Amino acid sequence: MSRWEPDTRDRLERAALELFVDHGFDAVTVPEITARAGLTTRTFFRHFADKREVLFADSDQMPILATHLVRDAPPDLGPMDVFAQGLAMLAKGFEGRLAQLKQRKAVIDGNDGLRERELRKMERLVDAIADAFRLRGVDDLTAAVVAETAVGVVKVALRRWIDSDGQEPLLAVMTDSLARIGDAFDQFHQRR
Amino acid sequence: MSRWEPDTRDRLERAALELFVDHGFDAVTVPEITARAGLTTRTFFRHFADKREVLFADSDQMPILATHLVRDAPPDLGPMDVFAQGLAMLAKGFEGRLAQLKQRKAVIDGNDGLRERELRKMERLVDAIADAFRLRGVDDLTAAVVAETAVGVVKVALRRWIDSDGQEPLLAVMTDSLARIGDAFDQFHQRR
Numbered sequence: 001m002s003r004w005e006p007d008t009r010d011r012l013e014r015a016a017l018e019l020f021v022d023h024g025f026d027a028v029t030v031p032e033i034t035a036r037a038g039l040t041t042r043t044f045f046r047h048f049a050d051k052r053e054v055l056f057a058d059s060d061q062m063p064i065l066a067t068h069l070v071r072d073a074p075p076d077l078g079p080m081d082v083f084a085q086g087l088a089m090l091a092k093g094f095e096g097r098l099a100q101l102k103q104r105k106a107v108i109d110g111n112d113g114l115r116e117r118e119l120r121k122m123e124r125l126v127d128a129i130a131d132a133f134r135l136r137g138v139d140d141l142t143a144a145v146v147a148e149t150a151v152g153v154v155k156v157a158l159r160r161w162i163d164s165d166g167q168e169p170l171l172a173v174m175t176d177s178l179a180r181i182g183d184a185f186d187q188f189h190q191r192r
Numbered sequence: 193m194s195r196w197e198p199d200t201r202d203r204l205e206r207a208a209l210e211l212f213v214d215h216g217f218d219a220v221t222v223p224e225i226t227a228r229a230g231l232t233t234r235t236f237f238r239h240f241a242d243k244r245e246v247l248f249a250d251s252d253q254m255p256i257l258a259t260h261l262v263r264d265a266p267p268d269l270g271p272m273d274v275f276a277q278g279l280a281m282l283a284k285g286f287e288g289r290l291a292q293l294k295q296r297k298a299v300i301d302g303n304d305g306l307r308e309r310e311l312r313k314m315e316r317l318v319d320a321i322a323d324a325f326r327l328r329g330v331d332d333l334t335a336a337v338v339a340e341t342a343v344g345v346v347k348v349a350l351r352r353w354i355d356s357d358g359q360e361p362l363l364a365v366m367t368d369s370l371a372r373i374g375d376a377f378d379q380f381h382q383r384r
């Protein structure tokens with residue numbers, strides 16, 4: 001890769017993920033990442049606070065992104081419509097990053113500390129979505145359970161999409177996952 | 193308390209929770225717990241492998257309990273009905289333990305390591321429920337998303353019940369939480 005290539009951050013991410021997959025997250029150092037990327041550690045630290053951030057910088061943005069999506073949705077939409085609308089934008093952000101997401105998942109699944117950090121991030125995402133719903137006037141309990149459902153759907157759909165190597169478009173998997181819960185409620189005896 | 197009292201395990205749990213709340217989980221030792229309970233450390237280790245187990249022994253049982261509930265439900269029930277039916281038994285197991293659950297929650301919320309352990313246990317519970325649904329012939333994707341939804345409902349309802357000091361019966365809070373998702377789906381534009 002030539003030095004003037006603009007996608008420095010992307011090169012750092014790719015180099016880091018490859019090393020994490022090959023040697024395990026704990027064994028890899030920042031100088032090893034920058035050596036593989038052909039960049040300096042100084043450049044690395046302009047983009048990431050530490051090597052963990054390579055894995056989590058994007059997911060740190062998710063609560064902010066989700067809050068904006070919920071806030072900016074048309075005011076007459078119910079919470080499930082808001083969520084369904086947001087899926088399109090969410091899917092667009094992930095599509096085209098399948099290879100990195102697959103590596104990222106392998107690294108996180110293989111490391112207890114990273115796994116726990118990922119779970120805490122998901123929890124924070126649930127809280128952010130619930131708060132954003134409350135600000136739209138959704139009642140407290142509905143906000144909480146719909147936020148749990150929403151994050152559950154995204155988790156399941158992403159995992160399925162990654163594990164199937166992107167066989168179907170991510171948005172289709174997400175929409176399908178959401179529809180399955182709807183179908184299960186349609187069948188639900190006690191509500192008839 | 194007299195020595196012949198049969199509820200040894202309960203005494204150990206109460207003593208441990210009080211100490212955890214007062215001094216923080218990390219600072220408390222097993223001998224301190226047994227001293228407060230008026231029992232020997234040997235007795236403690238007959239009931240719990242370590243002090244963390246006082247907090248997690250019950251939740252370790254939840255995947256097993258959930259698996260049995262799903263497996264033994266009438267074969268014609270859909271997954272959401274199976275879940276709704278299971279709520280009654282689940283609520284019965286928690287009712288009467290409000291004080292302990294409140295203390296447990298305070299201890300766990302105040303300690304990152306415990307919080308992460310709790311999240312991983314919830315994750316394992318989701319996986320167990322999804323697997324149990326699959327064994328009933330529920331399709332893979334529905335099993336996964338309904339399991340996520342189910343655990344989300346239980347989490348939200350338990351938190352609400354504990355935070356409101358058990359104002360309403362737990363089963364009512366659980367049923368209500370589940371119904372809110374159903375209502376949100378009823379409103380859902382894209383499915384009409």
